[in-house]
Each structure stands twice: as C-alpha cells, then as structure tokens.
Amino acid sequence: MPIDFRQVTKTYDDGTAAVQKFSLHIPSHTATVLLGSSGCGKTTLLRMVNRMVDPTSGSVLIDDEDVARAAPVALRRRIGYVMQNAGLLPHRKVIDNIATVPRLNGVSRGAAKRRAYELMEIVGLDYTLALKYPGQLSGGQQQRVGVARALAADPNILLMDEPFGAVDPLVRIELQRELKRIQTELRKTIIFVTHDVDEALTLGDQIVVLKKGAEVAQVGTPQEIVENPADQFVAQFLGLDSQRRTLSARPRAGGGWFISDARGKPLGVVDQAPSDQAPIDRAPETD
Numbered sequence: 001m002p003i004d005f006r007q008v009t010k011t012y013d014d015g016t017a018a019v020q021k022f023s024l025h026i027p028s029h030t031a032t033v034l035l036g037s038s039g040c041g042k043t044t045l046l047r048m049v050n051r052m053v054d055p056t057s058g059s060v061l062i063d064d065e066d067v068a069r070a071a072p073v074a075l076r077r078r079i080g081y082v083m084q085n086a087g088l089l090p091h092r093k094v095i096d097n098i099a100t101v102p103r104l105n106g107v108s109r110g111a112a113k114r115r116a117y118e119l120m121e122i123v124g125l126d127y128t129l130a131l132k133y134p135g136q137l138s139g140g141q142q143q144r145v146g147v148a149r150a151l152a153a154d155p156n157i158l159l160m161d162e163p164f165g166a167v168d169p170l171v172r173i174e175l176q177r178e179l180k181r182i183q184t185e186l187r188k189t190i191i192f193v194t195h196d197v198d199e200a201l202t203l204g205d206q207i208v209v210l211k212k213g214a215e216v217a218q219v220g221t222p223q224e225i226v227e228n229p230a231d232q233f234v235a236q237f238l239g240l241d242s243q244r245r246t247l248s249a250r251p252r253a254g255g256g257w258f259i260s261d262a263r264g265k266p267l268g269v270v271d272q273a274p275s276d277q278a279p280i281d282r283a284p285e286t287d
C-alpha cells in the first residue's frame with residue numbers, strides 16, 4: 001500500500017511548527033527511512049499515518065484514501081507500530097502481548113495464540129519466553145516482541161519509531177539484520193524513523209534526510225545519498241565531509257569478519273572476506 005504525504009503541516013497547540021509543507025511518496029513494499037536530528041519532526045510525520053497526530057493542513061493518503069476519513073482505532077489496528085521502548089503491556093505475558101491486536105480484531109483465543117507462536121519464530125524469539133513477562137526479558141528480546149506484536153494482525157504497513165535505539169550496538173545490528181530478513185520475506189510498506197546514519201543506510205530502500213520542521217534535505221537510495229549528497233548539510237550529517245567514510249575489516253576468531261567504521265565503531269559481521277582485506281570505501285572522497 002503506497003503512502004502519500006501531500007503538503008502536510010503540523011503546528012502543535014503551543015505554536016511549535018513541527019512539520020511544514022511536507023510532501024513525499026512512499027512506494028508499496030519498500031522500507032523508507034526518515035533520517036534526521038532530534039526534534040526535526042520525524043515522529044510527528046510517522047504518527048500522522050495512523051492518526052495518532054492529525055495534520056493542521058494537508059493530507060496523508062494510504063492507497064489514495066485520505067486517512068482523515070478513517071476511524072482512528074480501526075486504522076491503528078491495521079497498521080503495525082513499533083516504538084523505542086517496545087511499549088509492551090507489563091502485566092501480560094509475552095504471548096498475550098503479541099496476540100493483543102488479533103484478539104481485539106475478534107480472532108479466537110486459540111487462533112491468536114497459534115499466530116503469536118508463529119510470529120515468535122519469525123522474529124527469532126525462543127518459545128520458552130512465551131510465558132514470561134516483558135520485565136523478565138532483555139531490551140533486545142523486548143524489541144523483538146514489539147516487532148512480533150506489530151506484525152500480528154498481518155498489517156500491510158509497519159511504522160517503526162527508533163525501535164532499536166535503546167539496545168546496545170551489537171544487539172542493534174542483530175535486530176537490523178533480522179528486520180532485513182523479515183522484510184525480504186514479508187515485503188511490508190515500512191516507515192522507519194532514526195537519527196542513526198548507519199541504521200538508515202542499512203535498512204532503507206529510500207532515505208529521506210530531514211532538517212528542522214521536516215524540511216526535506218534529500219530523498220534517494222542509500223547509494224544516491226552517499227555518492228551524491230544534495231548539499232553541505234547532507235554531507236555533514238552523513239559524516240562525508242570530514243573524513244572518508246572508511247570501513248575496515250578484521251578476521252573474527254569463530255570465522256567471518258568484523259566490520260567497523262573509521263572511529264572503530266562495530267557495524268557488523270560478514271561471512272565473506274573483503275576482496276583485498278584492506279579498508280573498504282563506502283563513499284568517494286569529497287575533498
């Protein structure tokens with residue numbers, strides 16, 4: 001289901017102009033990442049899709065239908081939403097958290113549980129966690145439950161608001177990898193909010209770099225943005241102007257290679273040795 005923002009503006013009651021005349025087409029079955037600094041309006045944009053926030057002017061369309069005409073509760077039940085702190089119900093077991101929306105949609109208890117177990121498998125959660133409470137899980141496991149819950153009603157659209165922001169870097173990379181795998185299989189229309197450049201480059205089919213007021217600085221594929229940043233703002237935000245965005249690889253004891261960035265920040269593990277085992281450039285020199 002494609003999503004279109006048309007000249008959308010949001011001014012909050014206190015006068016904050018969070019979003020000003022924002023327009024964007026989000027194609028079906030792809031992942032679009034909204035990338036920008038804190039306060040630039042990313043969450044506001046995301047929440048306008050499921051009517052947790054209504055625009056002051058302009059419209060948001062899903063499949064050419066203005067969401068303003070949809071009943072908010074029904075709309076939210078057919079759109080998956082994952083937030084930073086998973087947003088799980090603390091007094092309900094993992095399995096019941098995942099089954100919440102199907103149950104609200106009238107699916108029988110048995111069928112909802114079966115579906116919840118299927119989803120645990122899809123997101124890589126061990127079944128033994130099903131009867132635990134969210135507080136008994138690690139941050140990464142909680143986020144997996146959050147993703148499973150968002151997928152439970154088989155929505156076409158998945159909204160993800162900094163879903164991996166609160167977990168440690170290695171778990172974050174693992175969750176990103178899982179999400180990529182899930183997306184290859186399920187092909188949802190995803191809008192993913194982050195301020196992390198590497199995360200955006202890893203997950204986005206389309207990246208939207210935003211300035212304050214949700215002003216679009218650039219829209220493009222990861223490659224287009226890295227190779228041809230629209231201006232100094234984008235280059236700076238991506239860290240392309242100060243140094244070459246260099247990745248380095250070193251062999252890993254158990255096989256495979258660790259990849260890290262120029263500052264030594266680990267990015268992930270790959271199976272194949274990089275061709276010359278030397279630093280890999282992700283972008284051309286900009287100076």
Ligand SMILES: Nc1ncnc2c1ncn2[C@@H]1O[C@H](COP(=O)(O)OP(=O)(O)OP(=O)(O)O)[C@@H](O)[C@H]1O
Nearest residue numbers: 012013014016018037038039040041042043044045
């Ligand atoms: N309910 C609200 N009332 C008033 N101002 C708000 C409200 N929600 C957000 N804002 C303001 O709107 C602007 C955009 O906020 P928003 O949360 O959309 O940004 P963001 O890019 O998602 O930021 P972050 O990454 O910090 O979550 C900010 O200046 C914020 O303070």
